[in-house]
Amino acid sequence: MYDRILFPTDGSDPAESALEYALQIASEHEATVHILNVADTGRDSVTAIRGEVIDVLENEGQRIVEEAAQHARDDGVPVVTAVHQGDPHEMIIDYSQRSSIDCIVMPTHGRRGIHRLLLGSVTERVINTAEIPVVAVNPEGVRPLTYPPRHLLVPTDGSRGAELALTEGISIARATGATLHLLHVVETGSLGPDARSVLKEGELTEQANEIMTEATERTEDSSLDTITSVVKQGDPSKVICDYIDENEIDLAIMGTHGQTDFSRYVMGGVSSKLVRKSPAPVMWVRDPGSESGDVSGS
Missing domain, CATH: 3.40.50.620 (HUPs)
Known part of the structure; x- marks a missing residue:
């Protein structure tokens, strides 16, 4: 049903809890999880971003996606990783289209500051524009996340x-x-x-x-x-x-x-x-x- 699932992550605690849910979906449907980190270099992120700052963001992004990918491998889920630069919302949509993604799983909020990716506004923009299903996961929910659903x-x-x-x-x-x-x-x-x-x-x-x-x-x-x-x-x-x-x-x-x-x-x-x-x-x-x-x- 879902062969390719996209999980955008900024490495925050909310993203980690949403990753667990994405892996449950992938396991149920025998899907591959694509783990994406976007270094927010859009015009609204900072006034000017120097090359050395971009290098730091990319290195951090590589660390984030590799940690998440190892979690997927430990669960026996096939995984693909990617780190990109740009506006998070635009890059998530672009990646989903180029990679023929069937479903996107995102937390409703995430880290703030220069590393920010998964604030509510980004998740909402993805929901508004994606042509595939988008699962928004509230990491502050008190009930366990369960997939397959009952x-x-x-x-x-x-x-x-x-x-x-x-x-x-x-x-x-x-x-x-x-x-x-x-x-x-x-x-x-x-x-x-x-x-x-x-x-x-x-x-x-x-x-x-x-x-x-x-x-x-x-x-x-x-x-x-x-x-x-x-x-x-x-x-x-x-x-x-x-x-x-x-x-x-x-x-x-x-x-x-x-x-x-x-x-x-x-x-x-x-x-x-x-x-x-x-x-x-x-x-x-x-x-x-x-x-x-x-x-x-x-």
């Missing part, structure tokens, strides 16, 4: 992005035997107590049922053994995080360009919160034919 969650809003996420979720569930959970959140935070709000809430519920019925039919057609579908109300990011906690979800899968008339999951502040706060890793899937999504907040 429980998968696909929050759906009926959008093209959500359809792609569901397709990916079905594939992973087939490959791993995981239980697939479908969740639609009726966003009711803006509704008031007057009659117009009651009417709108009824429209929201009707729309939710239609979306969930369509998603459930797709999963049933795929002949998965175990499927759970739920419609809830509230703030989408909070409901999704609570559902992950309460149902011991090991991996959530979401589209990065999802929007309907009645609810928004993966635009602006909702997705930005999920990238940083999800108790479980989140795989983000973007429609290659769409403009870049928005997980930068609003």
Whole structure:
């Protein structure tokens, strides 16, 4: 399913915990892990970078990728290493395309300062622009990272992005035997107590049922053994995080360009919160034919 997995690293503790997860995915799918370090020499990193500084960054990068590569070898995972210079986000995307990468695994944050690579803004930019799935791993989560997953969650809003996420979720569930959970959140935070709000809430519920019925039919057609579908109300990011906690979800899968008339999951502040706060890793899937999504907040 995934033959080549890209793991960008800056050698920080958050990156190390995400590496463990990347190696679990690679072991399950018998994949090769590509370990990449980018010396941030983009124009925003420092005012001017001299040759000797670049040499130091490259030497440090070689040390970082070799340590990670040894970890992969110890786990019996085939590994390829690379050290490049430039803007981290651009180099990660470029490397993934040139190396025919199937999936990128990144922590949600990492080291700061001149060595910085995996700050949230870089991870979010990769999520917004990559044409392959990107798994964002929160290294501060209290639950153990588990792959293959036992429980998968696909929050759906009926959008093209959500359809792609569901397709990916079905594939992973087939490959791993995981239980697939479908969740639609009726966003009711803006509704008031007057009659117009009651009417709108009824429209929201009707729309939710239609979306969930369509998603459930797709999963049933795929002949998965175990499927759970739920419609809830509230703030989408909070409901999704609570559902992950309460149902011991090991991996959530979401589209990065999802929007309907009645609810928004993966635009602006909702997705930005999920990238940083999800108790479980989140795989983000973007429609290659769409403009870049928005997980930068609003």
